[in-house]
Amino acid sequence: MSLDDWLARDAVTVARELIGARFLVDGVGGTIVETEAYDAGDPASHSFPGPTARNAAMFGPIGRAYVYRIYGAHWCFNIVCDRTKGGSAVLIRSLEPTDGLDHMRDRRGLTDPRALCSGPGKLCQALAIDKALDHAPLDRPPFTLQPRPPARDLAIGPRIGITKGADTPWRFGLRGSPFLSRRFP
DNA sequence: GGTATGATTGACT
DNA sequence: GTCAATCATACCA
Numbered sequence: 001m002s003l004d005d006w007l008a009r010d011a012v013t014v015a016r017e018l019i020g021a022r023f024l025v026d027g028v029g030g031t032i033v034e035t036e037a038y039d040a041g042d043p044a045s046h047s048f049p050g051p052t053a054r055n056a057a058m059f060g061p062i063g064r065a066y067v068y069r070i071y072g073a074h075w076c077f078n079i080v081c082d083r084t085k086g087g088s089a090v091l092i093r094s095l096e097p098t099d100g101l102d103h104m105r106d107r108r109g110l111t112d113p114r115a116l117c118s119g120p121g122k123l124c125q126a127l128a129i130d131k132a133l134d135h136a137p138l139d140r141p142p143f144t145l146q147p148r149p150p151a152r153d154l155a156i157g158p159r160i161g162i163t164k165g166a167d168t169p170w171r172f173g174l175r176g177s178p179f180l181s182r183r184f185p
Numbered sequence: 186g187g188t189a190t191g192a193t194t195g196a197c198t
Numbered sequence: 199g200t201c202a203a204t205c206a207t208a209c210c211a
Contacts, residue, residue: 038192046192052207053208054206054208068192068206068207069205069206069207070191070193070206071190071191071203071204071205071206072191072203072206073194073203073205076192076193078192091192093192119194120192120193121194122194159192160193161191161192162191163190163191181193186210187209187210188208188209188211189207189208189209189210190205190206190208191205191206193203194203195201195202197200197201198199198200198201
């Protein structure tokens, strides 16, 4: 099964199954421990109002990166999936660092491994993800994305930092991981 | 042209 | 727990 086929499912399914996957940029990264689904037709999704210059990647091919700047200061990294409805993606919120820890420490100016990738903005800084990777395909360098068998103990809760759709439980995480951006309810 | 807002983080009480 | 920084983006005139 190709990566694109694996990603060609609805955002909630992909978000659940990405927990435990291996994700690297230029050999730096680790295991995904927290994601959020943003589905087409979801008021919280950037794709909800329709295509714009910023969210164009969400309306493009499956298996590409959607990278955007938030609060004028941080990057957020998403994986574009399910195109049947146009505009679905999964936000990668945190990683358990396993590869290239020295690069991450240099970029983040920190040493505590729990603080390197425990949030969408932190993870992008640690992995040097920015606008240049918007639209980039995930099945080739600099990316490595390897799905793994689904995590056994999945935590589920409402998504973080949004005002619309705030009750929809589309945040997924590896229960008990010390590398989450926040605890689950 | 102007203005409102945010899928966050880090510092502080 | 609370709060402000900070600017690209989106939208309106």
